[in-house]
Structures are given as structure tokens and as C-alpha cells.
Amino acid sequence: MPATRPKSFCTESREQRNSVSAMWHTSDGDLEQSHPLGWSLFTSIMTASHGVVTYAAPLPLRVVLETTCESCLMKILIADKFEAAGIEELKKLADEVTCEPELKEAALTQRVAEYEPSVLIVRSTKVKADTLAAGKQLKVIIRAGSGYDTIDIAGAQERGIKVANCPGMNAVAVAELAMGHLINLDRRISDNVADLRAHKWDKKVYSKARGLKNSTLGIVGVGRIGTEIAKRALAFEMNVLFYDIVPDLQPVDHPKCKRATLDTLFRESDYITLHVPGTGDTKHLINAERLAMMKPQACIINTSRATIIDEAALITALKEGTIRAAAVDLYENQPPADGKEINSPLADVPNLYGTHHIGASTQQAQLAVAEETVRIVREFAGSGNVLNCVNE
Numbered sequence: 001m002p003a004t005r006p007k008s009f010c011t012e013s014r015e016q017r018n019s020v021s022a023m024w025h026t027s028d029g030d031l032e033q034s035h036p037l038g039w040s041l042f043t044s045i046m047t048a049s050h051g052v053v054t055y056a057a058p059l060p061l062r063v064v065l066e067t068t069c070e071s072c073l074m075k076i077l078i079a080d081k082f083e084a085a086g087i088e089e090l091k092k093l094a095d096e097v098t099c100e101p102e103l104k105e106a107a108l109t110q111r112v113a114e115y116e117p118s119v120l121i122v123r124s125t126k127v128k129a130d131t132l133a134a135g136k137q138l139k140v141i142i143r144a145g146s147g148y149d150t151i152d153i154a155g156a157q158e159r160g161i162k163v164a165n166c167p168g169m170n171a172v173a174v175a176e177l178a179m180g181h182l183i184n185l186d187r188r189i190s191d192n193v194a195d196l197r198a199h200k201w202d203k204k205v206y207s208k209a210r211g212l213k214n215s216t217l218g219i220v221g222v223g224r225i226g227t228e229i230a231k232r233a234l235a236f237e238m239n240v241l242f243y244d245i246v247p248d249l250q251p252v253d254h255p256k257c258k259r260a261t262l263d264t265l266f267r268e269s270d271y272i273t274l275h276v277p278g279t280g281d282t283k284h285l286i287n288a289e290r291l292a293m294m295k296p297q298a299c300i301i302n303t304s305r306a307t308i309i310d311e312a313a314l315i316t317a318l319k320e321g322t323i324r325a326a327a328v329d330l331y332e333n334q335p336p337a338d339g340k341e342i343n344s345p346l347a348d349v350p351n352l353y354g355t356h357h358i359g360a361s362t363q364q365a366q367l368a369v370a371e372e373t374v375r376i377v378r379e380f381a382g383s384g385n386v387l388n389c390v391n392e
């Protein structure tokens with residue numbers, strides 16, 4: 001049985017809500033009779049609930065009130081892969097839940113139009129204006145992750161649809177991937193392995209790593225992920241320089257963790273890692289001019305969004321050797337999650353180490369995101385409030 005609904009969840013008029021029927025059940029559960037019930041009796045019995053509600057009348061009768069108001073139903077459409085445990089929890093909260101991970105673009109819009117969900121949950125699936133327009137009952141979109149640049153926030157705002165995210169739930173996962181890239185850039189583990197698989201042995205070439213201790217790591221953006229990186233880099237005894245548009249942020253209180261301007265960070269760092277959101281303000285924040293400030297042996301890591309680095313400028317810097325190497329997890333021309341091929345010029349650059357957009361993809365992170373999504377739905381079902389709302 002779904003949880004009781006807040007009045008705010010129902011957008012129907014009072015007259016429409018009058019279409020409530022009452023069914024008298026005997027104590028052994030048999031239906032005796034049923035007839036329409038007026039608004040005043042309805043509200044006197046059921047003050048705060050919609051949906052199917054049981055009212056314990058003096059025995060032997062039990063009264064079941066059933067509203068016919070469609071918009072009182074909480075229907076959840078999950079249009080991406082989602083933890084099975086999370087789906088089970090959502091079923092306890094909602095009237096209906098369907099998980100259809102393959103829905104994208106026009107198929108998503110069509111499904112939203114016919115299913116009429118009140119809550120839409122997505123991970124990488126894009127939610128554009130067409131889908132928003134089709135969602136006549138849509139009240140909340142939950143991005144089961146931290147970045148929400150895949151959702152038309154302005155369009156949702158216009159239609160009064162709240163958008164929520166799950167900030168910080170995958171911060172450690174992304175930080176761990178960035179640290180993996182950092183070590184790989186120093187020791188070239190992936191090249192070692194590729195050569196070994198080809199039965200090649202080159203101890204001489206692979207013995208030239210510098211080591212990370214006392215090297216300088218520049219962190220651009222010290223929110224949740226950047227802070228986790230700073231902690232780990234300090235554990236590696238690195239020096240940390242950081243830059244963030246928020247002036248008074250201090251990710252870790254440590255003498256080796258210092259604020260710098262963006263230019264200083266680019267000039268002085270041996271490794272640079274990017275952890276800012278993909279917005280209009282951060283588009284090509286890292287361009288040819290900024291890449292030219294880097295030391296020739298320095299490397300850059302991008303596990304945030306492809307748009308933050310000018311990809312063509314990065315390829316030029318890597319090919320001309322003005323920087324030593326780069327590692328990325330995202331690509332301008334990225335295949336869909338179930339794609340089998342990537343058509344990106346970055347794939348042809350030998351000193352570019354790319355992963356397959358796996359930053360948030362650990363079991364720990366996916367479970368944490370699912371739990372947070374359930375928490376948002378539970379709160380919405382109970383009070384009508386939208387936690388972590390990004391467009392209030």
C-alpha cells in the first residue's frame with residue numbers, strides 16, 4: 001500500500017476530488033455496498049491523505065475510500081539503469097513504478113506522454129523540452145547523480161517542474177578514478193599492460209617515472225569531488241594548489257594545501273585535475289592559451305565534463321608535446337551508454353589516456369545515489385517538499 005499523500009500533491013480541483021467513493025467491507029473482507037461520498041464527509045474522515053486510504057470505523061465495518069483523481073497517483077518512470085534495491089524501495093512509496101532504461105530522446109517523450117509519470121528518474125538520459133512538454137503530470141525530475149546539465153532546467157522551471165540531484169553521492173568514486181589516472185600518468189601502468197599483452201618487454205622505458213611525492217597537484221574546483229581529491233593527494237604527500245570561484249573555500253586545512261589564481265595553478269602544477277560543473281561559464285575554461293601556460297612535463301586530467309576543455313586545443317598540445325600527457329573520462333562526441341564504438345579524435349592520440357565515462361560507476365556510488373533518490377521520493381510523498389532542488 002503506498003504511503004499517504006500530502007494535499008499539495010493533488011492538483012485537481014475540489015469538485016473533481018468529490019468523486020470519491022466509499023466501500024463498506026465486513027470484518028471478513030467482503031464488499032457489502034458502495035456509493036458516492038460527499039466532500040464534507042470525505043474531508044472529515046481523511047484530512048491529509050489521497051490515494052487509497054483505510055479508515056478504521058467501529059467494528060465490524062471498515063471503510064475504504066478510493067479517490068478517482070488521476071493526479072493523486074504517484075507514478076514513477078525510471079529512464080535509466082537503477083539499483084534493484086532502490087526500485088524495491090520506490091515501489092513501497094509510489095502507486096506505480098516502471099524502470100525502462102532503454103528510453104531515450106523521442107521514445108522517452110512518447111513514453112512520458114502515455115504513462116504520465118509524476119516523478120521521472122534519470123542518470124545519463126537527457127531530458128529536453130519535448131519530454132517536459134509531454135509530461136502533463138510531471139512534478140519532479142530526479143537526476144540520479146550530481147551534474148544536471150543533461151536536463152533542460154530552464155524549461156522545467158517554466159513548467160513548474162522541480163529538478164533535484166544527488167550531490168556528493170559519487171564524489172569518492174570520481175576522486176578515486178582521478179587518483180587512478182594520476183598514478184597511471186606517472187607510472188604508465190596502462191601502457192605497461194598493453195605492451196605485456198603484445199608480449200613486449202621494455203623495463204628501460206617504463207622505469208622513468210618521476211614519482212608523485214612532493215609533486216604539485218592543481219585542483220580546479222574544490223566542491224565535493226575536488227575536496228576528496230585534495231585529501232587523497234595530501235595522503236600521497238603531494239603539494240596541493242586549488243582554485244575555485246567561491247572565495248573562502250578551503251578544502252582541507254593543511255599547510256601543503258594552498259589557494260592560487262587559475263593562471264598560477266596552471267603555471268606551477270605538475271598535474272592538474274578539473275572538478276567544475278559543465279555550464280556556460282565553464283565551457284572551454286581550459287583553452288589553448290591556458291594549456292600553453294602548463295609546464296612541458298605537466299599533465300591534465302578531466303573527469304568532469306567534456307565541454308570544460310577545448311578538445312581541439314588539447315589534441316594540438318598533446319601532439320606538439322607542449323604538455324606531456326592527459327587523461328579524460330568524457331568526450332565531446334561520446335557514444336550512448338550502450339554504444340559499442342567511439343568516434344573521437346582523442347582515441348587516436350597516444351599520450352591521451354581515456355576511460356569510458358566510468359567516474360561515478362562504482363557499486364558503492366550507485367547504491368548511495370539510489371538511497372538518496374529514494375530519500376527524495378519519500379520526502380516528496382510525505383510532505384510535497386523536494387529535497388536537493390536545483391531550480392527553486
Ligand SMILES: NC(=O)c1ccc[n+]([C@@H]2O[C@H](COP(=O)([O-])OP(=O)(O)OC[C@H]3O[C@@H](n4cnc5c(N)ncnc54)[C@H](O)[C@@H]3O)[C@@H](O)[C@H]2O)c1
Pocket residue numbers: 145146147148167168170171174220221222223224225226243244245246275276277278281282285303304305329330357358359360361
Ligand atoms: N565522470 C563522471 O562520471 C562524473 C561523475 C560525477 C560528477 N562529475 C562532474 O563533476 C563535477 C563536479 O562535481 P562535484 O560534486 O564536485 O560538484 P560541486 O558542486 O560539489 O563542486 C563544484 C565546484 O566547482 C566550483 N566552480 C563552479 N564554477 C567554477 C568556475 N568557473 N571556476 C572555478 N570553480 C568553479 C564551485 O564553486 C564548486 O566548489 C559535476 O558537475 C559533474 O560535471 C563527473
